[in-house]
Amino acid sequence: MLQAEKEKAIAFIKERFDRMSSAVLLDYGGMNVEQVGELRDKFREKGIEYRVVKNTFVRHAIKGSGFEESLHEALRGMTAIAWSYEEPSAAARVVKEYRKGNDKLEIKAGVLEGTVLDARAVEDTLAALPSKDEARAMLLATMMAPAQQLVMLLNAPAQNFVGVLAAKQRQGEAG
Numbered sequence: 481m482l483q484a485e486k487e488k489a490i491a492f493i494k495e496r497f498d499r500m501s502s503a504v505l506l507d508y509g510g511m512n513v514e515q516v517g518e519l520r521d522k523f524r525e526k527g528i529e530y531r532v533v534k535n536t537f538v539r540h541a542i543k544g545s546g547f548e549e550s551l552h553e554a555l556r557g558m559t560a561i562a563w564s565y566e567e568p569s570a571a572a573r574v575v576k577e578y579r580k581g582n583d584k585l586e587i588k589a590g591v592l593e594g595t596v597l598d599a600r601a602v603e604d605t606l607a608a609l610p611s612k613d614e615a616r617a618m619l620l621a622t623m624m625a626p627a628q629q630l631v632m633l634l635n636a637p638a639q640n641f642v643g644v645l646a647a648k649q650r651q652g653e654a655g
Contacts, residue, residue, distance in 0.1 A: 486537070489534070489537050490537050490540045490541050491541075493531075493533060493537055493538055493541035493542075493561075494541035494542070496529065496531075496561075496563045497541060497542055497545065497563075497591075499563075499565055500563045500564060500565055500591070501564055501565055501566065501567070501568040501592075501593065502563075502564045502568040502569070502570075502571060502572070502590065502591060502592045502593070502606065503561055503562065503563045503564070503571070503590065503591045504561070504562045504564075504571045504572055504575055504587060504589075504590045504602055504606075505551070505554050505555075505559055505560075505561055505587070505588040505589045505590065505591075506559070506560045506561070506562065506575065506585060506586065506587060506588060507557055507558055507559065507560075507585075507586040507587075507588055508532070508558055508560050508584075508585060509557065509558045509584070509586075510584035511582065511584045511585060515582060515584070515585075518578075519574075519578055519582075519585065522574050522577075522578060523562055523571070523574055526564075526567075526570045526571075526573075526574055527564075527565070527566055527570070528562050528563065528564050528570055528571045528574060529562070529563045529565070530560060530561070530562045530563075531560065531561055531563075532558075532559070532560045533559055533560065533561055534559075535555040535556065535557075535559055538551075538555055538559065538561070539552075539555055545594070546594055547591060547594060547595070547596045550589075550596035551589060551591070551596055553589075554588040554589035559588065562574070562575065568592055568593070568606065569606055569607060572590060572602050572603065572606040572607035573607045575587060575602070575603070575607070576603050576607040579603075586599070587599040587602050587603060589602070590602035590606055592606060
């Protein structure tokens with residue numbers, strides 16, 4: 481590979497790390513072409529970019545990022561990276577779901593907004609974060625709860641009055 485091509489590949493990886501909201505580093509060793517293709521399709525469906533990378537290129541790309549020392553151990557052997565740009569937990573959720581049916585895919589590490597996560601934290605913590613739509617729904621429910629309670633409180637006297645009238649009517653019919 482020519483020096484210009486190497487520099488272009490390093491710049492490509494650096495740009496991905498600069499844009500990402502999270503990344504998951506994977507060891508895909510032991511997987512066949514069909515399994516890797518299936519994994520790529522799952523990533524593509526969720527808007528996640530997946531690339532097989534050279535460890536030395538990644539080391540050069542993350543120089544000065546603050547997490548280069550923490551990722552040093554993860555950058556050994558076969559490495560692929562899944563970058564998530566919109567939802568930080570998307571790549572981790574896809575990997576966790578895929579690993580249920582394929583134990584050959586290994587999580588090496590993860591990066592979430594400059595913090596390096598180990599394999600267990602990626603699978604247990606990062607994958608458990610709510611999606612963007614789930615977070616919006618939770619926020620909306622929290623914001624609407626006081627208004628719903630106010631409406632219920634305002635309707636309570638009218639409901640009680642109707643209940644009293646109904647009881648009086650039953651009492652009049654019985655007596």
